[in-house]
């Protein structure tokens with residue numbers, strides 16, 4: 233799978249090993265940075281990853297900041313992106329099976345590395361259930377029509 237990955241200064245360490253993990257699993261990873269503790273703005277990285285998913289360069293996106301919250305808020309501004317900020321393996325699974333999330337946002341300050349790894353693995357392996365959930369996702373997608381970007 234082609235996966236876009238990004239982080240801010242609070243998430244770059246997690247991102248580093250996540251990129252290695254994903255490449256070991258033979259995913260094609262595009263790493264948008266950041267790569268140091270130098271303070272930066274999470275929205276800049278969220279938007280790069282979200283655009284890669286939105287325009288089809290990547291099928292999925294993975295974002296890491298301190299909480300996952302700012303990343304998800306920014307990513308969800310981009311057309312076609314359904315970003316889910318998750319703090320548990322169950323939430324990550326449901327974000328795929330029910331919500332067809334194409335971007336996963338995690339928080340290095342709220343979730344342990346082990347749980348993040350499990351969340352990412354489960355999220356990548358889970359498939360969309362469709363059925364009654366699809367009409368709800370369709371309604372989310374329709375909201376893009378009222379957006380300007």
Ligand code: RB5
Nearest residue numbers: 242297298299301302303
């Ligand atoms: C950075 O200090 C922190 O605010 C950021 O990583 C993130 O948690 C924002 O949602």
